[in-house]
Amino acid sequence: MSSVVPSLSEISVDIQDDIAIVRLMRGKKRNALSDGLMAALEHAFENLPSSVKAAVIDGEGDHFCAGLDLSEIKERDAVQGVHHSRSWHRILTNIEFGRIPVIAALHGAVVGGGLELATSCHIRVMDETTFYALPEGSRGIFVGGGGSVRVPKLIGAHRMMDMMLTGRVYKGAECAQLGFAQYFESAGADKKGALNKAIELAKRIAQNEPMTNYALMHGLPRIAEQPADHGFFTEALLASVAQSAPEAKARIKAFLEHGKDKVKA
Ligand code: 1HE
Numbered sequence: 516m517s518s519v520v521p522s523l524s525e526i527s528v529d530i531q532d533d534i535a536i537v538r539l540m541r542g543k544k545r546n547a548l549s550d551g552l553m554a555a556l557e558h559a560f561e562n563l564p565s566s567v568k569a570a571v572i573d574g575e576g577d578h579f580c581a582g583l584d585l586s587e588i589k590e591r592d593a594v595q596g597v598h599h600s601r602s603w604h605r606i607l608t609n610i611e612f613g614r615i616p617v618i619a620a621l622h623g624a625v626v627g628g629g630l631e632l633a634t635s636c637h638i639r640v641m642d643e644t645t646f647y648a649l650p651e652g653s654r655g656i657f658v659g660g661g662g663s664v665r666v667p668k669l670i671g672a673h674r675m676m677d678m679m680l681t682g683r684v685y686k687g688a689e690c691a692q693l694g695f696a697q698y699f700e701s702a703g704a705d706k707k708g709a710l711n712k713a714i715e716l717a718k719r720i721a722q723n724e725p726m727t728n729y730a731l732m733h734g735l736p737r738i739a740e741q742p743a744d745h746g747f748f749t750e751a752l753l754a755s756v757a758q759s760a761p762e763a764k765a766r767i768k769a770f771l772e773h774g775k776d777k778v779k780a
Contacts, residue, residue, distance in 0.1 A: 521558045522551030528559050534717040535563050535570040536710075542576025548628050549584040550599075557606045560613060568721035568728070571713045572636060573620035574629075577706075579645070582627025588656070600659035603628070607635035607661050611736075616720050616728050620713035621645045621696065622706065631660035634669060637732060638716060639696035642709040646686035647695055652679035669694040724762050 522541075529536040537559050539546035546552075563570065574580050591599060610617055610632075619636040626648040633639055649666075651658055658666075658679075666675045670693050677683050691699040698716075700708040720728060730753040738746040757763060769775035 519550045519554040521554035522549065523555050523558065525549075525552045526555040526559045528563070530564065530567060531714075532718075533566055533568045533721040534714065535567045536714065537570055537572045539572075539574040539580060542574070542578075544584070545576070545578045545581035545624060546574040546629070547581045547584040547586075548632070549587055550602075552584070553603065553606055557609065560610055563615070567615060568723075568725060569615050569717040570617045571620055571710070571717050572617055572632070573710050573713070574622070576623075577644075578623030578629075579619070579621045579625045580629030580632055581624050582629045582631075582650070583660070585654070596659075603631070603660035607631060611635040611637075611665075612733060614729070615725075616717075616732055618713040618716050618720075620710040622702065622709050624648075627651055627658070628660045628662075630666060631658060631662040634665035635661065638698070638713075640698040640700055640709045640713045640716070641690060641696040642700050642702035642706075643687065644702050644706070645690070645696070645709070646684050647678075647690065648682065648684045649675065649678040650682060653682050724757070724760060724766070726760050727757050727763075730757050 525539070525541045527536075527538045527540050529538070537556070539548075539552065539556075541547065541549075541552055548556075560570070616638070617636040618638040618640060619633045621633055621639055621641040622644050623646070625633050625641075625645055627650055630647055630649065649658065649662065657663075663675075674693065678685070685693065685695060688699050690696060698709075698712055700712045702708045703711075734749060734753045738749050741749060766776070770777070
């Protein structure tokens with residue numbers, strides 16, 4: 516994929532102080548992920564300024580993302596298919612294990628590769644228009660963007676199996692309970708409910724100590740896959756690195772002396 520020319524006009528990056536809003540701008544094609552759009556996505560995340568502490572990703576138009584651009588699949592042989600899938604793994608893993616937390620603002624279709632993109636993000640916000648599907652099963656193909664690894668971690672392999680075998684579509688508030696998203700918002704008249712909530716969360720996250728955010732993004736998923744004994748040790752290392760930052764000491768002092776950032780129920 517490195518030889519692919521990024522379609523830079525199909526991604527917009529809006530920097531608002533310490534957050535970035537990265538938008539898929541291919542609404543006419545329901546933000547279907549062509550090679551050029553994937554390369555542009557990679558380029559956008561690689562080039563976020565260091566002042567950005569959290570990012571939101573959303574899609575132009577009525578749908579977040581219709582998945583892989585199916586018009587490109589017909590030209591590939593098996594070897595090219597492997598490299599193509601591996602390029603998605605690289606791009607989405609660089610989002611999941613990048614420098615900053617990423618919040619997906621989901622509306623309309625979140626299908627196929629769109630769901631794979633959403634599951635590489637750290638937080639997902641959906642609204643009542645959002646629906647999830649994995650049409651690969653009925654198209655005679657398979658997930659290739661990391662879906663078989665990431666989706667079962669959220670909703671279980673049994674639900675993913677059902678979605679792929681039967682074409683089942685999930686929508687509505689139950690999706691948040693099932694694990695597709697952490698937040699369910701009303702779309703509102705301007706249809707920006709999920710986006711507005713995602714921006715609010717990004718601004719909140721950007722206030723955290725960057726090392727704590729980084730430790731959470733990189734530590735929690737890895738500790739979850741370690742034997743408990745290894746996990747405890749990894750946790751101890753991360754805890755000691757995070758607490759040694761001068762900013763952490765200042766934050767704790769501010770609570771002890773002034774009650775700053777008291778937990779509110
Ligand atoms: C596309 C794509 C696409 C739309 N690739 N062109 N993903 C899918 O199987 C989902 C296919 N898409 C849909 O089911 C529907 O388009 C939607 C439910 C998302 C939206 O429906 P709707 O009625 O709003 O839009 P539409 O009329 O179907 O599509 C508008 C245009 O976008 C149309 O092109 P046009 O030139 O006729 O205007 C569609 O052809 C085009 N379009 N989706 C290419 N996906 C790493 S492996 C990942 C594997 C997968 O992701 S497989 C799942 C692929």
